Amino acid sequence: MLENQRQAEVLWPRLVANKLFRKPSGSHAFVADFPMAVDDDFDGEAVPAAVESFDDDGCSPDADACRSVKRPRPRPQQRASNKTLKYRLFASTWNVGGVAPPDDLDLSDWLDTRNAAYDIYVLGFQEVVPLSARNVLGADKKRVGMRWNELVRAALNRSSPSAPNSSRDQREAKGTGGGAAAAAAGGGEIKQQAAQQKVHPVRDGIGGGGGELACRDYRCVVSKQMVGILLTVWVRADLARFVRRASVSCVGCGVMGCLGNKGAVSVRFWLHDTSFCVACCHLASGGRDGDEAHRNADATEILSRTTFPRGHSLNLPQKILDHDRVILLGDLNYRISLPEAKTRLLVERQDWKTLLENDQLRSEVESEGGAFHGWNEGAIAFSPTYKYYPNSDTYYGCASHGRKGEKRRAPAWCDRILWRGAGLKQKRYDRCESRLSDHRPVRALFEVEVGAPRRNLNSLRSFFLSERFDGGRSAAADLLREDGTASSARFGDTI
Structure with missing residues (x-):
């Protein structure tokens, strides 16, 4: 108890100062399996490592923020010459209601690992810890967030039942697969395997290789927790080397407008030459008149106060809306603007059209001028996700289950996924039927277009003819001047 009091004494002045100067709250540290690649020109293998925590005292969360990188951000006309790759991105949000995950919790159904293999997983949690004063004012309970990450890792990397004799099954049987310690102990083996892997992007909406279900291998590229909000991003291990400049930003909008019981954890990263930003939000709650305005204010604060490092010599996007592909998900807490009795009746009839016509978020x-004007959301064809009795399919406050004096909360679609960006195409939008908390998880599948540089002879030719290379004394440069169509083999022999 004494330790928590001391932590509160330390945190309060900083939180108040953050509010007065409108600075983002929380640390810029995050957890990842792989160190980020430093330079855009470097497409080599990223050496797998044990789970690392990057902080302001050690390695910066933005690799370009602590190293001088000469290459500027590609201009739009340069991007036009890039090739386009397509990937499958799985995004989901889940308010777990402060319930600690049991040891035997299986997340395979939620993550849809039995039916399809996705290239990228973006997972947002809310209330991974109860929003008590001790948790809000004290240090983040990172152990709970790490436990959720362990369960995600176990579900994503579990081999398909159709391949019981796969190499991963054998490693797990020996106790060498899955965890961070295993990654550290077998780093050389993983590095050797990664060197043999190839990237298989989605084409025509088909996943990155049907055979990958037999032996999946996913790695966490960034994971960040602020009080009860946890955002974690996972990619196929062979894609991790193309992920760069991961960075995080936390904005608290709770008590005093700055505490982390409400707010957002945002993550930005590059995949090839395309920037991504994901914001996991938990907005103001309440179904009374005027509560919607509080949610709108939280959303405005998150979009304005979230800031990422610009990086040395790079004009990187700093705000959420500056990125190429943007996904915003979470417990946004918007309700249905109808009397409670009518809302319940329409839910029983599954009259989604009438309910959505009165949905506050829609x-x-x-x-025009709405808090989320310009954002996109898929068609909703599933039941409201809030609020259920725990371990039940019955909505909270129903006459058959309600108790005297119990608050009656009308059902609502509190858990939502929005997006912006021309390269995002939503393929699915549904919910998962887990009874762990009073919310149901919501998930979406996106087909994502990503720009990637074309590595060909022309790029090498421009390097050897540039001022950085003395072409007058280079036989290779003379060859390129005389024969612009030289083959790569002839070019290599000359060098």
Whole structure:
């Protein structure tokens, strides 16, 4: 108890100062399996490592923020010459209601690992710890977040039942697969395997290689927790070497407008030459008149106060909306603007059309000047995700289950996934039927277009003819001047 009091004494002045100066709250540290690649020109293998925590005292969360990188951000006309790759991105949000995950919790159904293999997983949690004063004012309970990450890792990297004799099954049987310690102990083996892997992007909406279900291998590229909000991003291990400049930003919008019981954890990263930003939000709760305005204010604060490092010599996007592909998900807490009795009746009839016509978030998306005007959301064809009795399929406050004096909360679609960006195409939008908490998880599948540089002879030719290379004394440069169509073999022999 004394330790928590001391932590509160340390945190309060900083939190108040952050509010007064409108600075993002929280640390810029995050957890990842792989160190980020430093330079855009470096496409080599990233050496797998044990789970690392990057902080302000050691390695910067933005690799370009602590190293001088000469190459500027590609201009739009340069990007036009890039090739386009397509990947499958799985995004999901889940308010787990402060319930600690049991040891035997299987996340395979939620992550849809039995039916399809995705290239990228973006997972947002809310209330991974109860939002008590001790948890809000004290240090983040990172052990709970790490436990959720362990369960995600176990579900994603579990081999398909169709391949019981796979190499991963054998490693797990020996106790060498899955965890961070295993990654550290078998780093050389993993590095050797990664060197033999190839990237198989999605084409025509088909996953990155049907055979990958037999032996999957995913790695966490960034994971960040602020009080009860946890955002974690996972990619196929062979894609991790193309992920760069991961960085995080935390904005608290809770008590005093700055504490982390409400707010957002945002992550940005590059995949090839395309920038991504994901914001996991938990907005103001409440179904009374005026509570919608509080949620709108939280959303405005998150979009304005979230800031990422620009990086030395690089004009990197700093704000959420500056990125190429943007996904915003979480417990946004928007309700249905109808009387409770009518809302329950329409839910029983599954009259989603009438309910959505009175949905507060849809109004903010579609109305000019709304808090989320310009964002996109898929068609909703599933039941409201809030609020259920724990371990039940019954909505909270129903006459058959309600108790005297119990608050009656009308059902609502509190858990949502929005997106922006021309290269995102939503293929699915549904919910998962887990009874762990009073919310149901919501998930979406996206087909994502990503720009990647074309590595060909022309790029080598421009290097050897540039000022950085003395072409007058180079036989290779003379060859390129005389014969611009020289083959790569002839070019290599000359060098």
